[in-house]
Amino acid sequence: MTQVLVVAEHGQGKLSQSTARAVSCALQLPDAAVSVAVFAAEGAAVAAQAARLTGVQRVVLVEDARHAHPLAALIAPQLAELAAGASHVLGQSSTFGRDLMPRVAALLDAPQLSDIAAVESAKRFRRPIYAGNAIVTVEVDAPQLVATVRVASFQPAAVGEGAAPIEAAKPLAVLPTHTRFVSLSTSQSDRPELQSAARVVSGGRAFASAENFQKLYKLADLLGAAVGASRAAVDAGFAPNELQLGQTGKIIAPELYMAFGISGAIQHLTGIKDARTIVAVNKDSEAPIFEVADIGLVGDVFAVLAELERLVGTPPG
Amino acid sequence: MKRILVGIKRVVDYNVRVRVKPDGSGVITEGVKLSINPFDEIAVEEALRQKEKGACDEVVVASIGPADCQTQLRTALAMGADRAILVETAAALPPLSVARVFLRLAEKETPLLVVLGKQAVDEDNSQTAQMLAALWARPQATFISKLEIGADLARVTREVDAGLEMLEVDLPAVISTDLRLNEPRYVKLPEIMKAKKKPLEVLPLDSLGIAGDLRVRAVNYAPPSQRPKGVRVADAAELVAALRSRGVL
Ligand SMILES: Cc1cc2nc3c(=O)[nH]c(=O)nc-3n(C[C@H](O)[C@H](O)[C@H](O)COP(=O)(O)OP(=O)(O)OC[C@H]3O[C@@H](n4cnc5c(N)ncnc54)[C@H](O)[C@@H]3O)c2cc1C
Ligand SMILES: Nc1ncnc2c1ncn2[C@@H]1O[C@H](COP(=O)(O)O)[C@@H](O)[C@H]1O
Numbered sequence: 001m002t003q004v005l006v007v008a009e010h011g012q013g014k015l016s017q018s019t020a021r022a023v024s025c026a027l028q029l030p031d032a033a034v035s036v037a038v039f040a041a042e043g044a045a046v047a048a049q050a051a052r053l054t055g056v057q058r059v060v061l062v063e064d065a066r067h068a069h070p071l072a073a074l075i076a077p078q079l080a081e082l083a084a085g086a087s088h089v090l091g092q093s094s095t096f097g098r099d100l101m102p103r104v105a106a107l108l109d110a111p112q113l114s115d116i117a118a119v120e121s122a123k124r125f126r127r128p129i130y131a132g133n134a135i136v137t138v139e140v141d142a143p144q145l146v147a148t149v150r151v152a153s154f155q156p157a158a159v160g161e162g163a164a165p166i167e168a169a170k171p172l173a174v175l176p177t178h179t180r181f182v183s184l185s186t187s188q189s190d191r192p193e194l195q196s197a198a199r200v201v202s203g204g205r206a207f208a209s210a211e212n213f214q215k216l217y218k219l220a221d222l223l224g225a226a227v228g229a230s231r232a233a234v235d236a237g238f239a240p241n242e243l244q245l246g247q248t249g250k251i252i253a254p255e256l257y258m259a260f261g262i263s264g265a266i267q268h269l270t271g272i273k274d275a276r277t278i279v280a281v282n283k284d285s286e287a288p289i290f291e292v293a294d295i296g297l298v299g300d301v302f303a304v305l306a307e308l309e310r311l312v313g314t315p316p317g
Numbered sequence: 318m319k320r321i322l323v324g325i326k327r328v329v330d331y332n333v334r335v336r337v338k339p340d341g342s343g344v345i346t347e348g349v350k351l352s353i354n355p356f357d358e359i360a361v362e363e364a365l366r367q368k369e370k371g372a373c374d375e376v377v378v379a380s381i382g383p384a385d386c387q388t389q390l391r392t393a394l395a396m397g398a399d400r401a402i403l404v405e406t407a408a409a410l411p412p413l414s415v416a417r418v419f420l421r422l423a424e425k426e427t428p429l430l431v432v433l434g435k436q437a438v439d440e441d442n443s444q445t446a447q448m449l450a451a452l453w454a455r456p457q458a459t460f461i462s463k464l465e466i467g468a469d470l471a472r473v474t475r476e477v478d479a480g481l482e483m484l485e486v487d488l489p490a491v492i493s494t495d496l497r498l499n500e501p502r503y504v505k506l507p508e509i510m511k512a513k514k515k516p517l518e519v520l521p522l523d524s525l526g527i528a529g530d531l532r533v534r535a536v537n538y539a540p541p542s543q544r545p546k547g548v549r550v551a552d553a554a555e556l557v558a559a560l561r562s563r564g565v566l
Contacts, residue, residue, distance in 0.1 A: 095459075099459045101444075102447035103450060106448035111532045112442075115441065128541065129440050130335040130344060131438065132541055133334065133336070133337075133541065135538070135539045135541055136538050136539075137536050137538075138534065138536065140532060140533050141533075176454075178456045179456040179484060180486070182472070184479060184480060184483070186481075223566075231496065235496070241462070241481065242476075247438070247441065248435070248495070256560070256565045266334065276565070278547075279556065290547070292547075295547055295556060295559050296547055
């Protein structure tokens, strides 16, 4: 048996879809026995959701008021303790997982692989490097391995009928007080979540202002799509940072990705090139985004957006 | 002495389109432009701004790598850092070993803050700062876009998937920089001349008692898979038709 421990990511009492994707990566390890660890102030609901993921054999729930806002410095020593006996400890390549897992790896004195995109065996993995310009195959020779899973590369594990047992755990680690949560500011929206949305429309520097960038939201609403942005659009203040896609932003794999006025720098492409269908609208016919686009349209974003709204708003005749 | 220790890694310049060697043994780095990792330039800039504000007295930059990484250290000195340390090693080290080196340096230099980049854009690991914080048993504040240093604590804003998170951490602490923390200054020619006289200490890796770590081995490098060639459409109506025929609309 390969004992695999996956740490759950969650918010507002909901298990994140990235956890279901990390679980399906875990299940690709030969002969895997997969456990999920949930850290929360009140985690019963999240644990119950994790327990229903197909292939999960056990859920370990650590409840502590101090986990109301997850802090790597507090979770890491507890996760390291729970990881005793696990050969693989997996997190997600989200800001939560990327913050937490290296701290766990150092406590365990285990090597870490970031962003694993494919599992070849219990010891052999593939991951992108150089902003996705190369894919490296690595072999690990260590009793324990810590990894973050490139969630865009794995389908979420299905929700099944049965439920794995949930065990409460009280790790012994003394939690530090040197790191304190102050606040979280998030732009509330009832739009689909960017990382799990089936459709994403995205805008770049071409929009030239925050007001103009709002024009994307109309199309997004008509398509039931999430909104994304290039770094240039975020840097210029057209869109909040959590919309940034790319090497240093979010990595997504929607059914449909529509890039409006984005040039297609390699740092951007690495975040979107796993999309099933890529559409590019750009006035420059030489823009590199067209090299990866399935459907390219040379034109002005504002004119095309206005037309699309009219056409998509009208069902096919 | 209130000190900030900054890590700078030499990487293939982010503008270079990296290619895999035909035999799959690595990526082509011969004749390719090498630069300070962009996140580390931001780290140096931030340390300098903190010094200019009076939050620290000395900025020390450190790099771990082959002898010619001195070029990048000199660039950081020309930006305004006070002194530099090169921990010399011919072999590339994995993040956990790099973190061990920084732990040694932190013990020696007793900085109030160690500032590293959020990720090195060669291997895109994003591990070193968090590992150092764990080994040092100190707070970590990763992916930050704002930093305020107080008497014995720092307030930071982190760029997280949900938005912006504010944390308070006791000092000393480890932070990692995100792109929007600042815009690094340009180096002026007189500064480059002055930087030649600034102290640069070279420490062989084994003088720190740190050995290599061969537990992760790269066995093959391959180019990413290519997407099939797409089509061009003339207008929005054709675009909608193409999407409907692909079944995505
Ligand atoms: C270390 C590092 C990390 C990075 N990480 C990321 C990342 O995670 N994500 C990311 O996106 N970028 C990232 N970048 C930045 C990246 O290199 C590019 O600078 C950025 O993606 C450019 O954004 P853009 O395409 O919106 O802007 P531009 O490159 O300026 O492109 C704008 C495009 O809009 C077109 N256009 C202008 N007006 C119109 C119009 N009216 N109608 C139609 N088209 C129009 C232009 O032809 C042009 O192609 C990173 C850079 C570095 C150095
Ligand atoms: N060899 C190195 N020399 C100096 N700093 C390094 C080195 N490797 C990593 N770092 C620092 O750690 C950060 C994160 O690197 P990584 O964890 O490899 O993505 C970098 O941005 C640097 O600040």
